Amino acid sequence: MRTAGLDIGSRSVKLVVLRGEEIVHTAIADTGYDPRGVAEGLLDQAAWDRVLATGYGRTMAQLHFQAPSVTEIKAHARGVRQSCPDCRTVLDIGGQDTKAISLANGGKVAKFEMNDRCAAGTGKFLEIMASNLGFPLENFGAQALHAEGMQQISSMCTVFAESEVTSAIAGGADRREIAKGLHMSVVRRATAMLKRVSLTPEVAFTGGVAQNACLLRLLREELQQEIVVPDTPDMTGALGAALLAAESDHRS
Amino acid sequence: MSEANRRMWTELGLDLQAHDQLLSVLSDAYQQIHLSQKNRPESTSYFDFVMSEIHCQRIGELLQEKQQGRKLVGSYCVFVPEEIVQAANATLVGLCSGADFAEEEVEKYLPRNTCSLIKSSLGFKLGRVCPFLEGSDMIVGENTCDGKKKFYETLRDLVPNLYVMDLPQMKSEQGRQMLRAEFYRFLEAMQDLTGFQVDAAALQNGIRMVNEKRRAIHRLQSLRTADPAPISGLDALLASQIFLYEDPRRFAREVHKICDELEERIERGEGAFPANAPRILVSGCPMAVPNWKVPHMVESAGAVIVGEESCVGERGSRNQTGEDGETLEELMEAVIERYFQIDCAIFTPNPDRTEHILDMAKRYRADGVIHYGLQFCQPYLMESFGVEKALEDKGIPVLRLETDYSQEDLGQLQTRVEAFLELLK
Numbered sequence: 001m002r003t004a005g006l007d008i009g010s011r012s013v014k015l016v017v018l019r020g021e022e023i024v025h026t027a028i029a030d031t032g033y034d035p036r037g038v039a040e041g042l043l044d045q046a047a048w049d050r051v052l053a054t055g056y057g058r059t060m061a062q063l064h065f066q067a068p069s070v071t072e073i074k075a076h077a078r079g080v081r082q083s084c085p086d087c088r089t090v091l092d093i094g095g096q097d098t099k100a101i102s103l104a105n106g107g108k109v110a111k112f113e114m115n116d117r118c119a120a121g122t123g124k125f126l127e128i129m130a131s132n133l134g135f136p137l138e139n140f141g142a143q144a145l146h147a148e149g150m151q152q153i154s155s156m157c158t159v160f161a162e163s164e165v166t167s168a169i170a171g172g173a174d175r176r177e178i179a180k181g182l183h184m185s186v187v188r189r190a191t192a193m194l195k196r197v198s199l200t201p202e203v204a205f206t207g208g209v210a211q212n213a214c215l216l217r218l219l220r221e222e223l224q225q226e227i228v229v230p231d232t233p234d235m236t237g238a239l240g241a242a243l244l245a246a247e248s249d250h251r252s
Numbered sequence: 253m254s255e256a257n258r259r260m261w262t263e264l265g266l267d268l269q270a271h272d273q274l275l276s277v278l279s280d281a282y283q284q285i286h287l288s289q290k291n292r293p294e295s296t297s298y299f300d301f302v303m304s305e306i307h308c309q310r311i312g313e314l315l316q317e318k319q320q321g322r323k324l325v326g327s328y329c330v331f332v333p334e335e336i337v338q339a340a341n342a343t344l345v346g347l348c349s350g351a352d353f354a355e356e357e358v359e360k361y362l363p364r365n366t367c368s369l370i371k372s373s374l375g376f377k378l379g380r381v382c383p384f385l386e387g388s389d390m391i392v393g394e395n396t397c398d399g400k401k402k403f404y405e406t407l408r409d410l411v412p413n414l415y416v417m418d419l420p421q422m423k424s425e426q427g428r429q430m431l432r433a434e435f436y437r438f439l440e441a442m443q444d445l446t447g448f449q450v451d452a453a454a455l456q457n458g459i460r461m462v463n464e465k466r467r468a469i470h471r472l473q474s475l476r477t478a479d480p481a482p483i484s485g486l487d488a489l490l491a492s493q494i495f496l497y498e499d500p501r502r503f504a505r506e507v508h509k510i511c512d513e514l515e516e517r518i519e520r521g522e523g524a525f526p527a528n529a530p531r532i533l534v535s536g537c538p539m540a541v542p543n544w545k546v547p548h549m550v551e552s553a554g555a556v557i558v559g560e561e562s563c564v565g566e567r568g569s570r571n572q573t574g575e576d577g578e579t580l581e582e583l584m585e586a587v588i589e590r591y592f593q594i595d596c597a598i599f600t601p602n603p604d605r606t607e608h609i610l611d612m613a614k615r616y617r618a619d620g621v622i623h624y625g626l627q628f629c630q631p632y633l634m635e636s637f638g639v640e641k642a643l644e645d646k647g648i649p650v651l652r653l654e655t656d657y658s659q660e661d662l663g664q665l666q667t668r669v670e671a672f673l674e675l676l677k
Contacts, residue, residue, distance in 0.1 A: 055669070056663055059666075070670075071667050071670045071671040071672060071674060072667065072671075073667070073671035074671060074674045074675075075673070097664065097667070108675065109671065109674065109675040110675070111649075111675075112668075112671055112675075114664065114667065114671075115664070116653075116654060116655070116661055116664055116665075118670075179368050
């Protein structure tokens with residue numbers, strides 16, 4: 001029995017296929033403007049018996065692939081239980097959402113917080129800011145990490161932060177220091193959310209943004225505790241969905 | 253739409269084109285949200301009728317009453333004592349405030365960061381699409397939150413007949429005295445409006461009529477404690493919404509009929525949702541017609557709403573007014589006593605509301621509570637933290653939502669609501 005987890009995010013679509021608990025296939029592609037076509041493409045190139053969808057495109061998947069679905073919150077919680085079994089707190093920063101999740105013993109979701117409407121402090125925020133400062137996104141964290149000082153960015157709103165960055169550039173500030181300040185503003189926002197759900201160790205950091213080295217370092221410093229990042233943090237939701245797909249079989 | 257209706261709206265001064273648009277959106281929403289529900293009690297066809305006639309039949313009746321000399325009073329708040337209005341030979345209706353309308357016009361008067369409810373109240377006036385408001389002989393504003401207080405200053409220049417009632421903000425003896433003084437002032441104003449001198453018998457009649465209407469909704473609410481719940485939250489919310497403007501006697505009669513059917517359903521163990529559906533209590537800001545956004549989302553995700561701790565819900569309709577007084581003063585005291593118990597978030601401190609939420613969660617056997625806050629509604633948003641803590645201390649999961657009347661946050665809201673229901677399972 002091969003179970004597939006399909007995570008249709010705002011930025012990328014991820015697929016994980018399991019045989020039992022063993023990962024036999026993974027794939028990732030940009031969501032672009034056609035999430036359905038992209039998801040279809042990934043599913044066509046893999047062999048699977050049952051699929052469970054998650055991510056913001058989960059309702060679409062339900063409609064077009066008859067795939068049952070769970071929220072990203074449940075999927076990430078399940079994925080973390082697999083990849084970091086000792087974690088009790090999850091921070092997931094994706095393309096358009098930030099979520100802080102606290103897990104009960106046994107790994108079930110006990111409480112969560114999520115941004116309500118704007119993309120403040122999410123992957124999209126970092127993407128826009130990287131582009132404003134002329135850094136390729138892949139390199140944004142590394143460049144920020146090399147900054148000597150830090151330009152304070154007080155706003156967490158994408159629109160306001162953009163004008164703050166514009167003034168900082170006009171004032172002659174070093175763009176790497178501005179970059180670091182922007183990372184810090186994301187960390188402050190994430191920290192506030194984590195504290196609202198309680199910060200029981202260990203803390204896992206998932207989602208595509210967890211690959212950003214500067215963010216990880218600043219988060220560790222800010223929280224004064226170890227942060228665990230799974231090997232492929234962006235696949236956590238898809239992994240969780242694949243596991244839940246397998247488990248739903250046992251129950252029915 | 254019949255010619256008679258169009259003539260009526262024209263005479264009221266409505267903007268017919270805008271009003272047509274509003275009614276068409278409303279009818280589509282009702283179709284999609286309410287009529288698509290499965291397993292509805294048959295007698296809820298009463299709601300369908302009232303909603304299909306929302307700006308037709310009821311306002312027509314009220315205008316007829318007006319022709320016979322009865323006055324129409326519009327209000328924006330459950331603090332306005334309907335007993336006194338009835339006693340003075342007038343009819344009270346709640347005014348429209350549940351949808352965004354004429355938003356660009358509204359922003360000429362109010363800052364963007366004003367709550368949807370207040371913006372909507374002004375939008376319906378500026379857009380000239382609320383027949384109840386245009387037909388009112390008196391519009392009663394009330395000093396609840398700062399937003400509404402300042403809104404009434406704006407409204408005063410736009411309508412000829414605004415009356416503002418002051419309200420206490422503490423449940424102290426001074427607070428009670430203030431409410432007493434204000435209710436007596438309101439009694440005077442009502443008598444001036446109608447020319448009718450209210451005596452004990454008239455007030456007693458008013459009290460009885462409003463109690464009778466409330467008795468029906470109390471019965472409906474109590475039936476929702478059954479497991480499985482015999483009626484959806486969306487339908488029960490309609491009852492609370494219609495309660496605010498429907499003919500009181502017809503409302504009581506028809507809601508009792510619905511209750512009869514619900515009792516039969518309970519007997520048969522039949523619910524509006526499968527027996528294992530999570531039971532949700534909604535607490536917080538009022539949801540006026542047609543603000544069905546969050547209940548629709550919650551129930552589409554498979555949960556059933558079993559109670560509303562809201563002004564359009566149990567906060568607004570609970571508690572009866574004592575009918576036994578013999579003098580006007582004794583009966584007025586009973587009215588004051590009932591309204592002084594309303595635990596609106598403008599009161600400080602406001603522990604009664606938290607107690608009521610805990611009590612409701614228990615009575616309605618809620619698996620979780622969704623705290624519904626309108627963006628920029630400071631009183632309820634600020635109370636939501638304490639409410640969340642009190643519930644979590646009792647082991648009841650809480651989801652705090654903050655939203656408005658727009659559709660822009662549907663994706664994120666849906667994820668949060670679904671994730672909350674997942675954790676209840």
